[in-house]
Amino acid sequence: MTFLAQMASFPVGSALVQSLILYTLYGIGLALYRIWFSPLSKFPGPKLAAATLWYEFYFDVIKRGRFAWEIKRLHEVYGPIVRINPFEIHIADPDFYDEIYTGNKRKRNLFEWSADQFAIPESMLSTVSHDLHRRRRAPIAPFFTQHSIRRFDPVIRSKLDILCSRLEEYMHSGQPVNMDSAYAALTTDIITEYCFGVSYGYLEQEGFNPEWLPTMLSASESSLLHKQIPWITTLIRSIPNAVALKLKPEIVNLFQFQAGVYATIKKIRAGELEPSPDNEHPTIFHSLFASDLPASDLTPGRLMGEGQTVVAAGTLTTAHYLKTTTYYILANPEVLRKLKAELEVAMPKVSTLPALRDLEDLPYLSAVVNEGFRTSHGVIARLTRVAPDEDLHFYQYVITAGTPVGMSSWLNHLDPTVFHDPDKFIPERWLEPDADRLKKYLVNFAKGTRMCLGKDLAKTEIVYTLALLFRKYEMELFKTDQSDVDIAHDFFNPSARLDSKGVRVIIKKSIV
Ligand code: HEM
Structure with a gap:
């Protein structure tokens, strides 16, 4: 038998x-x-x-x-x-990008299956419907206009002062600085100050709180499993932390991050966390609570979702950009020389960081910034969209309304028909006569109705940080090579190889 x-x-x-x-x-x-x-x-x-x-x-x-x-x-x-x-189509054709990631006149939903990969269904980032996404983004968007960022400018400068004083300590000790941790601390302290009126204070911590970045990346990795099997996240949430940590540490990291964000927001709501009276800038969550938004916009799930989105989005992406671009500048002596030469003229007094607009007018710095956008890619994850009420046409193919379709920034950025020698860091390409044409293909912030909300804040942080650090310090790479910046894992947020020790530099000299 x-x-x-x-x-x-x-x-x-x-x-x-x-x-x-x-x-x-x-x-x-x-x-x-x-x-x-x-x-x-x-x-x-x-x-x-x-x-x-x-x-x-x-x-x-x-x-x-x-x-x-x-x-x-x-x-x-x-x-x-x-x-x-x-269920899903993917396209690799830089000229098609604007068809998928369009402005408000053409509706773009998210794909229901992948929309809630971060387990925050009520956040704008995870909102499937085009119209509801617009309504959810609207109350937060005013904090990210150029005008609002200008009011926040002194805070960004003050955080950079703290970073510099910490870098001086490393210079005197001769110890290498882990720039991955330093930049993650910088971007976290900036965005938490903007959200909550008090920063997490990682810039002041030993080694810039080196656990923070791996924890955030691991929380980000958990989104890949949650997308596929959401009930596992619910299950892990229901078992004791000590057991869960052994089974799925990355999901527990996500919970702890979420709990931290939510605890801070609850304190703000209860009036237990007031911004400093000499704060000149508004803070996102105090302003949201003081607004006349309906209660449906201030539910715990919604607040936690937006808090998590803004803190995570404001931290990892900009830190990834800064470490990658720092590496490329230091690894290319001619780029370093040209950048320093331009900054020496623009910043005769190292102690005075010029106005943002003046720095943005510097051609070589701007070219370096753009090349950094291209080579760091933003997120390389495909960003899936659904056109609910129109067919899209790609050559002989008709992508019928309702079909999820996505593209990935890095395939645009590495397309040799658009960018010659795409694997090389060449700021000069942005100074060539047809550079304006190239900008259309730069999609690190994505495009359309759901494009990055923090783009102007990120650009401000980036321009100030690169100008200040490369004007002020003589830096050298320490036991760091290309494999420490090449993206090796797509956890939605990009990660280098998992055993990388990060981009490390020695600060040789400081100019006063
Ligand atoms: C170089 C730095 C940055 C890059 C490359 C970047 C890239 C992106 C990309 C590609 C998206 C679209 C994600 C998607 O469609 O699912 C996005 C969304 C978003 N980003 Fe950024 N980002 C950066 C910095 C920031 C900063 C500093 C903030 C500040 C809080 C921020 C806040 C957001 C928010 C809130 C969203 C969601 C927008 C929405 O769903 O409507 N980002 N970002």
């Missing part, structure tokens, strides 16, 4: 076997339907990816954030349009 026949001879075994057989048949039928009969079957791509989401799961969860590279490989095999999973 075979094993299956033996099982079937018991009533319980029989039910189990029958369920298994039915489930297997259902799975095979579903896979065949998806491959051959789904409306997406006309798009090129591997059959396995068309059949099941486990394909993406393997690359993102098992191989840890590697699906982006698989998508790149698929484009090399199948061409500029590829079906990457049972």
Whole structure:
């Protein structure tokens, strides 16, 4: 008697076997339907990816954030349009970007399946509907206009003063500085001050609180599993922390980050955390509570979601940009020389950081900033959009309304037909006569209705930091190479190889 026949001879075994057989048949039928009969079957791509989401799961969860590279490989095999999973299309064609990431007149939803990958369904970042996203973004957007950022300018300068005084300590001790940690501390202290009126104070901590960045990246990695199997997050939340930490430390890191953000917001609501009276700038959460927003906009889930979005988005991305660009400048002596030469003229007194507008007018610094945007990519994760009420046309293909379709910044930025020698850091490309044409293809902040809200804050931080540090210090890379900045894992937020010790520099000299 075979094993299956033996099982079937018991009533319980029989039910189990029958369920298994039915489930297997259902799975095979579903896979065949998806491959051959789904409306997406006309798009090129591997059959396995068309059949099941486990394909993406393997690359993102098992191989840890590697699906982006698989998508790149698929484009090399199948061409500029590829079906990457049972429901979704991916496009690699820089000229198509503006069709997907459009302005308000054309609606763009998120893809329901991936929208809530950060477990914050009520935040603007995760809001599926175009119209609801507009309503949720509206009360926060005024804090990120150029005018608002100008009022916040003195805080950014004061945080940079703290960074410089810490760098002087490293200079005197001769110890290398981990710039990954230093920049993460800088961006965190800036954004928490803006959100809550008090900063987390990481710039002052030993080693710039080196645990913070890995914790945030690990929380970010948890989004890959949550996207695929959301109930695991709920399950982990329900078991004791000590056990959960052993099972899934990255999900626990996410919970702890969420809890920290929410505790601070609750204190603000209860009037237990007032900004300093000499604060000239508004703070996001105090202003939201003082506004006449309806209660439905101030629910705990909504507040925690927006707090998490703004703190995480304001920290990791800008820190990643700064460490990557610092590396490229120091690794290219001619770039370093030209940048320093320009800054010496523009900043005769090192102690006086010029106005933002004056720094933005410096051609070489601006070229370096743009090349940093291109080579650090922003996020390399595909940003999936759904056009709910219009078909999109890509060459002979019709992408029917309602189909999730995405593109990835790094495939634009590394396209040799747009950017020559795309793997090299060449600020000069932004000084060539056709540079304005190139700007259209720079998509590190994405585009359209859901593009980065903190773009002007990020640019301000970046321009000030690069100008000040490269004018003031002679720095040298310490045991750091390209592999410490090359993105090796896509945890939505980019990560270098996991055993990287970060971009480390020795501060040789400070100019006073
Ligand atoms: C170089 C630095 C930065 C880069 C490259 C960057 C990039 C991006 C990208 C690509 C998105 C779109 C994400 C998506 O469609 O899912 C985004 C969204 C967002 N970013 Fe940034 N970001 C940066 C800095 C900042 C800063 C400093 C803040 C300040 C808080 C910020 C706040 C946000 C917010 C709130 C969103 C969500 C917008 C929405 O859903 O409507 N970002 N960012």
